[in-house]
Amino acid sequence: MRTMVGGVATYRIGDGGASVLYLPGAGLVGLDFLNLTQLSGATHLLYDRGGTGWSAPVALPRSAAEVATELREVAGDGRHFLVGHSMGAVYARRFAQLFPASVAGMLLLDPGHEDLFAHLPAEAAALNDQMKPDPAQLPDLTAEQRAAGKQAWAKILGSWPSSVRDELADHHVEHWRTGLLEAANLESEVYDELRSGGPVPDVPVIVLSAGAGNPAWQSFGSPELIRQALDGIRELHAGIAASSTHGSHRVIEGATHNFMHIEHPDEVRDALHDLIASKG
Template sequence: MRTMVGGIAFYVQGGNSPTTVYFPGAGLVGLDYLNLADPDQGTHVFYDRGGTGWSTPVPLPRSAADVARELQETLPAPGPYLLVGHSMGAVYARRFAQLFPADVAGMLFLDPGHEDLLAHLPPEAAALGAAMKPDPTQLPDLTEAQLEAARQAYASLLAAWPDEVRAELTDHHLANWRTGLHEAANLESEVYDEVRHGGEVPDVPVIVLTAGAGNPAWSAYGSPELVAKTLAGIRDLHAELAASFTRGEHRVLDGATHQYAHIEQPDAVRAALHDLIARLD
């Protein structure tokens, strides 16, 4: 059931503590993580950031502080919270933890973005990344053939979702596929520095999950050797991030891809959530 609080769309499942809050990756929304909810593991809060999903439209991109404060002011369930951040959502989760450390009980990062990424990659990887960032205003509309192919892909990808949710979610993604590009436009130019200089995060239990197969789109822009080096650098970065916490752990999800690791390997992600909940103070 969708609840609107201050223009922000929330989807809450379960009850009791702890409360787990999901920060979607760019281009994804709260309902994309519905498969991770375990009703026996407290309350699960899925939400759409302002300007995304079913929340009130706002200009994109935004600062990470704006995203964090928006969430803290509207959360419909009590904390402290277990934060689950995917990709760019992990960066926003860390900014939330910087600004509201008392509200954070633990963190799960799913193939997270990070401000030190380029320092762990070969120099050629910067060009690889740049080639994969098109200007969303210059991209043509999807053709009917592309729309139908995407619709079939979502039918398979979201097969475990209730029929009505899968249909609504598919229609939303097909109509709003540029949103993630708009939202991520300032990630490297502004948001990374904002988090870099944003202060400490609480030393809470943390698990970092790396998508073992990386981003399948890399193979269209770089050689197999460059892709392998890039993936190895990301694994090293994620291991360092986990090691920066006294109760941090790094796990690799073999075969999982960046965008849909939580759908491809839900049992492994749910297991990480279960283990984190067991470690909460």
Template sequence: MPVTRSLPLGRAHEVAGGALALDRAGAGGPPVVVLPGAGLVGLDYLNVHTAAAEFTTSVLYDRAGTGWSDPVALPRTAADVATELRDLLRAAGIAGPYVLAGHSLGASYARRFAQLFPAEVAGLLLLDPGHEDLFAHLPAEAAGLNDRMKQAAAELPDLTESQLRSAREQYGALFAEWPPEAREPLVEHHLTTWRTVVAETANEDAVYAELRDGGELPDVPLIVLTAMGRNPYWTQFGSEELIEAAQRGIRDLHASIAAGVPRGEHRVLDDATHQFLHIERKDAVLRAIRDLIAAG
């Protein structure tokens, strides 16, 4: 049942006692459902959503505790997020099976959905995903690099006025193609909720344990996109050599994910970065969605 509230995009639906924001665009199927990365929200993917709606039904949403959905305690289990999404899609009257496009942490949630509800998945698109076997593919020093980055993120002080002005300009440029009625609330949202990424990923090891013990993925088409563009934030914590080795390890991990299922494919994007690959290479994301629909 839709809930009356002011949203920059879409409508809110009541699910398990809370209201969740969802926007549906386009027609046909299978519907593609975007699962945002940690700290991101549905509106971050408006460019992909608008373009995908030209050839299928496209769905953006904010999971509970993020965006314009009701707050909940974070972090959450992958099973809770997956079950919530299933209930939301039913409440919104969007029938499966679905192509799930999960970015980063959202890819873990997409995989958990596929483990729990295999008959409701038509395809999987994993955008630069994390994985429970990550550190088996990385140099030993990468674990320390990861710990240092996590600790630094958790200890960041509030942004100064100068930092807020700079971030507002950067986000404004990043979302320049978004219409003002979407861009302005999205920029302000990121400036006030940037700590969500820390909260959502606080139980990363537990989520990976869920996936490891959660069973096989269904035999559906799967595409993994790897972003090989350099993240300048990483260079504050590790040497150039370590970062290059870590990126090669991530690429190899993603190749193994694709090779581990009957209909998996791995595609490498040398000119895209982890956080914004869907903006920097929208074309590659849309091509993958089209290919998964055609292969289903």
């Protein structure tokens, strides 16, 4: 099932129809989106960015242009529908800036936004800073923490085939720092790349917002600040959708940022079906 393309681990599922490429958020890998590939009538390409998952090691973090160029080499010719989650959605938009002829449409799952902290209350930026640990300062997990982590991941991935689930759970626990390392330049460099990167092609876009946001926020901010942050994020998501002639914004109530596609797979698959059926 896993093949290597120039050091990048890929997983191609299906044959024929629309080409769908999945860009995981930081800390996730291609196989975390395996449940979405049940949508028929398409060829689904899951992959692990360089330095993540089962791809060859590379220095992290990377520029969005590096990530986009790597995906272009993996994806090959043709027009593709991009499914980008969180930071992966930022990379998807950068890919669209650099390779507009290769993009048929985009499904963005609770995407990051380059103007996030200019749009939200100042307290939200302080909240974000509190939530960002320094990977180098964090201690290694204990044996008990690793065991608990594997159990938690096995529950999250409960509908995955057991062989895939066990491998994924082990990987996430043993490589938990990777997502932190990959996202280290999101606000300092990647957002600037996107902001100054030129236009995104006018292709169909569906943006899904996680109605419950990030549960980790609850430990750092007041309910009122969390509500303001969620409202502001939804406004930015609606703006991304409105920038497309065929754009749509949907809020999935109860969905959390990290796992909306696992918690509400039917809604996400329905959105992907609608995107493919659009005028892309």
